[in-house]
Amino acid sequence: MALIEIRDLVKKFDRQVVLDGINLDVVEGEVKVVMGTSGCGKSTLLRCINRLVEPSSGTIHFRGQDITGHGVDVRALRQSIGFVFQQFALYRHLTVLDNVTLALRKLRGMSRAEAEEKALHELARLDMADHRDKYPAQTSGGQKQRAALARALAMDPAVVVLDEPTSALDPVMSREVAQLIDRLHRENVTMLCVTHDLLLAGSIADRVTFLDKGVIRAEDTIAHLSKHHPDEQVRAFFGCEENAR
Amino acid sequence: MSGWNAFLRDLFEQMPLILTGLGETLKLTVTISISGLLLGVVVFYFSQSHWAWVRHLIRAYISFFIGMPLIVLLFLMYYGLPQWGVSMSPFMVAVIGFTFNVAAYNAAYLTTAYNGLDHGEIEAARAQGFKPLQIFRFVTLPQVLRLSVPALTNQIICNLKDSSVAFLIQYTEFFARVQELAATNFQFFRAYLFAALVYLALVSLIVLAARFIEKRVVIPGVYR
Amino acid sequence: MNFLDIIVLLTQGVGYTVMVTLACSATGLLVGLVAAGMRRLAWFGVIPLLDGFTYVFRGIPVLVLLFLVYFGLPGIGIKVPPLLAMMLSLGLIAGAYLAEVFRGALDSVDAGEILAAQAMGMTRLQILAYIEFPQMLRFAVPGMVNEFTTVLKYSPFAYTVGIPEITKQAMTLASTTLRGIEVYLAVGVLYFAIYRILLIGVQWLERRYRVPGIGLA
Numbered sequence: 001m002a003l004i005e006i007r008d009l010v011k012k013f014d015r016q017v018v019l020d021g022i023n024l025d026v027v028e029g030e031v032k033v034v035m036g037t038s039g040c041g042k043s044t045l046l047r048c049i050n051r052l053v054e055p056s057s058g059t060i061h062f063r064g065q066d067i068t069g070h071g072v073d074v075r076a077l078r079q080s081i082g083f084v085f086q087q088f089a090l091y092r093h094l095t096v097l098d099n100v101t102l103a104l105r106k107l108r109g110m111s112r113a114e115a116e117e118k119a120l121h122e123l124a125r126l127d128m129a130d131h132r133d134k135y136p137a138q139t140s141g142g143q144k145q146r147a148a149l150a151r152a153l154a155m156d157p158a159v160v161v162l163d164e165p166t167s168a169l170d171p172v173m174s175r176e177v178a179q180l181i182d183r184l185h186r187e188n189v190t191m192l193c194v195t196h197d198l199l200l201a202g203s204i205a206d207r208v209t210f211l212d213k214g215v216i217r218a219e220d221t222i223a224h225l226s227k228h229h230p231d232e233q234v235r236a237f238f239g240c241e242e243n244a245r
Numbered sequence: 246m247s248g249w250n251a252f253l254r255d256l257f258e259q260m261p262l263i264l265t266g267l268g269e270t271l272k273l274t275v276t277i278s279i280s281g282l283l284l285g286v287v288v289f290y291f292s293q294s295h296w297a298w299v300r301h302l303i304r305a306y307i308s309f310f311i312g313m314p315l316i317v318l319l320f321l322m323y324y325g326l327p328q329w330g331v332s333m334s335p336f337m338v339a340v341i342g343f344t345f346n347v348a349a350y351n352a353a354y355l356t357t358a359y360n361g362l363d364h365g366e367i368e369a370a371r372a373q374g375f376k377p378l379q380i381f382r383f384v385t386l387p388q389v390l391r392l393s394v395p396a397l398t399n400q401i402i403c404n405l406k407d408s409s410v411a412f413l414i415q416y417t418e419f420f421a422r423v424q425e426l427a428a429t430n431f432q433f434f435r436a437y438l439f440a441a442l443v444y445l446a447l448v449s450l451i452v453l454a455a456r457f458i459e460k461r462v463v464i465p466g467v468y469r
Numbered sequence: 470m471n472f473l474d475i476i477v478l479l480t481q482g483v484g485y486t487v488m489v490t491l492a493c494s495a496t497g498l499l500v501g502l503v504a505a506g507m508r509r510l511a512w513f514g515v516i517p518l519l520d521g522f523t524y525v526f527r528g529i530p531v532l533v534l535l536f537l538v539y540f541g542l543p544g545i546g547i548k549v550p551p552l553l554a555m556m557l558s559l560g561l562i563a564g565a566y567l568a569e570v571f572r573g574a575l576d577s578v579d580a581g582e583i584l585a586a587q588a589m590g591m592t593r594l595q596i597l598a599y600i601e602f603p604q605m606l607r608f609a610v611p612g613m614v615n616e617f618t619t620v621l622k623y624s625p626f627a628y629t630v631g632i633p634e635i636t637k638q639a640m641t642l643a644s645t646t647l648r649g650i651e652v653y654l655a656v657g658v659l660y661f662a663i664y665r666i667l668l669i670g671v672q673w674l675e676r677r678y679r680v681p682g683i684g685l686a
Contacts, residue, residue, distance in 0.1 A: 050588055078590035089585035093604045093680050103589045106599060137682020155589075309657075312664040314622040317636065317656045324640075325649030406530035413532075413629075420533060427540075434541035441529045441537055448528040 001064060003028045003159060003190055004049065009058035011044055011214075018044045020214035022058070026159060026192050031185050033201045034194045036211035037237070042194035043086075045211070046161050049192075050074075050081045063158065079107055082152025082160040086167055088144040090136040096123065096147045097132035100154050108155070122150040126180070142173040146180070153189070160184070162193040166200050178203040198222065198238065210234060252435040259426050266422030267443070273336065273418060274405045277343035281404070282397065284344055285351025289389075290381060292356055303352070310349035316410055318342045323414040335416035339408075347404060354396035358389045391462045398455035402448050409444075419443070475655045478642055482635035483659065489624045489634060490667070492552060493560040494617045500564025505571035505605075506597055519568070526565035531623050534558040539630045551630040563620050570612030574605040607683045610675050614668065621664055635659055 002025035009022040018041045026032045036042050047053035049060060051067065051074045059066050067077055090099050100119035104110045110118070123129045126146040131139060139147065145165065152160050165181070166174035174197065181191065181204045194211075195201055201208050202222050210218040210225065218225055218234055226238035256263070292303040310318075319342045323335065333341075362385070370380045390397075412421035420440055427436035504522065507515050526534075539554035549557065578601050586596045628637035635656055643652040 052584065052588055075590040075592065078588055081588075083585065083588040085581060085585055085588075087581050089579070089581040091582055091586075091600055091604075092579070092682050093600075093607065102599060103591075106595060107590055135681045137680075309661065311618065312622075312661045313657050314625050314636075314660055316625045317639075317653055317660060320636070320639070320643075321650065321653035321657070324643055325651075325653045328647065328649050402528075406528075409530040409532045420530075424536075432544065434537070434544035437533060437537035437541040440533050444530055444533060445525065445528040 002026060002061075003063060004192070005059075005061040006045075006049075007059045007061075009045070009048060009060065010056045011041070011048060011053065012056045018214050019048070019055075022211075022214075022216060024209065024216065026190065028158075028190050029188050031181065031191045031193065031205050033205040033208045034192070034211055035196060035198075035201055035208050035237075036194075037196060040211045041214045042211055043163060046083075046163055046192070046194060049161065050078045050083060075107075079103070079155055080158045082155060082157035084145075084148045084152050084160065084162045084165060086164040088136075088148040088168070090144055090147055090151075092136045095133050095135055096128060096139065096143075096150075099136070099147060100151045103151070103155055119150070119154055122154045123147075125153075126150050141169050142176060145169065145173070145177060149180070153184075159190045159192055162191060162195075164195055164197075165193060166195065166197045174200060175203075210237070212237075248432065249435065251430065252432045252439075255426060255430045255432070256439065259422070259429070263419065263422045263426065266417060266419040269336075269417060270405070270408050270419040273339055273343075273408045273411060273416070274401070276340055277347055277408070278401045278404050280340065280344040281347025281400070282351055284348035285355060286386065288348050288352035289355040289359070292352060293359070293381070293385075307349045307353055310346050311353065315342060315346050315407065316413060318346065319410065319414050335411065335414050338414055339411040339416055343404065343407070347400060350400055350403075351393075351397060354393045354400070355389050357396075358392035359385065361392065362388060394455070394459050394462055398451065398458065401455075402451050405447055405451065406444060472651055472655060475642065475646075475648075475651055476659065479635055479638050479652075479655055479659055482633055482638035483663065485627070485632050485634035485637075486621075486624050486660075486663065489552065489555050489559075489627045489632060490617070490621045490663075492556050493563060493620045493624070496556040496560025497563025497567050497616065497620065498613075500561060501567025501571050502602070504564065504568035505575060506602070508568075508572060509575055509597060509601065510593060523565045523568055526562050527569075529562070531559050531562055532626055532629070534562065535626055535630065551627065551632050554630050555624075555627050555632070559620060559623050559626065563616055566619075567613065567616050570609050570616065571605060574608035574612070575601060577608045578604045604683060607675075607678065607680065610671070614671050617667065617671070618664060621660070621667065 004024075004026040006022055006024040009019050009024075010017070011019040022041075022045060024032075024034075024045075034042055034045065044053055048055045049062075051072075055068050058068070060068050062077065062080075065072075090096075091102065094102060097116065097119055100122060101110075101112070101115040104115035104118055105112060108115075120129060120132065123132055126149060128143065128146050128150055131143055131147070134143075136144060136147070145168075149160070162181075165177050169177065178200050181193070184191065185204070193200075193204065207219060207221055208225070209216055212233070217231065218229055220229070222238055226235055229235050229238075288303060288306065291299055292307075294300055294303070319338055322333065322338045322342055326333070366384055366388075367380060370384045375383070408418060409420040411418055412424070415421075423436050423440040427433045504519050508519050535554060535558035538549055538557045539551065542549050582600055582604075583596055586600045591599070624634065625636035627634050628640065631637075639652050639656045643649040646652065
């Protein structure tokens, strides 16, 4: 059984249909990559999984439990899903270390010493231990990314969700992020990543899911999608962007 | 309820006095709002002076009046100056004291607005050959005044409310009359509640007028 | 008697002036925080209530409210001691102004960080306490300094309800010595000194809690 099973997920804002019957599985230990142009519904899909956005219909099973209905402990759910935002959203009044310890202390009830030990372990794992006393304003984009990742990983989430992890970074940094995700993959961290960065997608996953106008249009290797997919638009998306680079 | 009836009866009996007091309150408010704005503009002008000592003097002036309670200034003039043979009416004392105080605040608002201004325009005016005073009058001041409208109208509201302080130097404005009313029937709660409601109503009028003015003086494309 | 003697005599009132200022500032801070926090949480029906509160308390002169509380309330059976009367008038009015300062400062908190805290699984109250308020208080420093200064400048009203602060001492001294000019100039100097010292205190606090990237550079 998959860790996350999404079935017939629909999300409408007023009249506008943003997600139109999504079916998607995330299996434990895998890196799932969802691709698509901006405005295709990627971010909304992620936000449905931790109920930052309420789905209009359909089901999402997380560890076998439907989490779309009433009576779901939404905060417990959110604590087991590590979310890394596009702009990283580090708390700018807290140091890198405190960004990681905040949830451990206030949501897990750890003592400061315990929380710091755990946080330092995660920061060291991402080569961020040296920057622990810096404030977000004093760090580079790549450092912010890793701090945000450490903040998510510290909660021992069942899955880490990455929203456009490279869009705020330069190309060199982007390559580093790909290596980082690969490493976490080898360490058996389950990840769900949405991106429109073909280079990133190609280097962290064999197969990608293509989302377009709220519908999953294809699921295959990038090479196959760019050459053999029957829909010209899909071929264009995967081909053109590759040529562009 | 009978308490209210008695209070209202006394209120109507003394209405002429109370209205005179209200007139005095408005007279003081209008006077100091105008004089405070005019002196504020002058202070602001000198705060942009070429001479450092003038700027320091102006900064000291602003900081002194923003740091010193108005009531102390009024007491100094009303109870202190007669010692040197200078006796002024409560109204004069209030006007002078408030003007210095309000001008300091207004100058501070204008400076804030000035700091947010596009200084390229001033250079452009200088390049066109305008004299400093002309630049101030035709370029700087109109923009700064417009940007400061919210702060300046806020100051007028403060002036109205603070004018009640003048009764402490025996100026028989509205609040002083309300005290007299309260003293005749010992209905302090009702009298002060009545005063509070009147001030609230007057403030509301100024707020409405200010909204009207703000809509009129907006410069397209210039934001705070 | 020279100017220094006058200042020494007046300092008897400094403690009361500082006490009134701190008590009213603390009241204002508490009221402002609660009001701004409740507005942020936007519980049902609370926003019109808060609008009403700020409108009324920013529209009534301090002196009128002080008299209403101290001389008026006993008429309906509520006796209020002088310091409490100051807190319920000057303090509440400061609270109404600070609530607006805090509201503006809360708008400067990055929406993305609030969303991130939500995604972490924090409750609305936790987000307010650990993310929004700590940032907001840093944004609000200039507005708070303004308001505390205003409180200090209105603190002389305490003499009208019998608190022996600086102005009260000055009135006694001026009437016994008949040297009003020196006395009130000395009062001005004292207030200015208190103002500068409080300012230094606030600036020290601000530096102590300053975070790179927030507020003044």
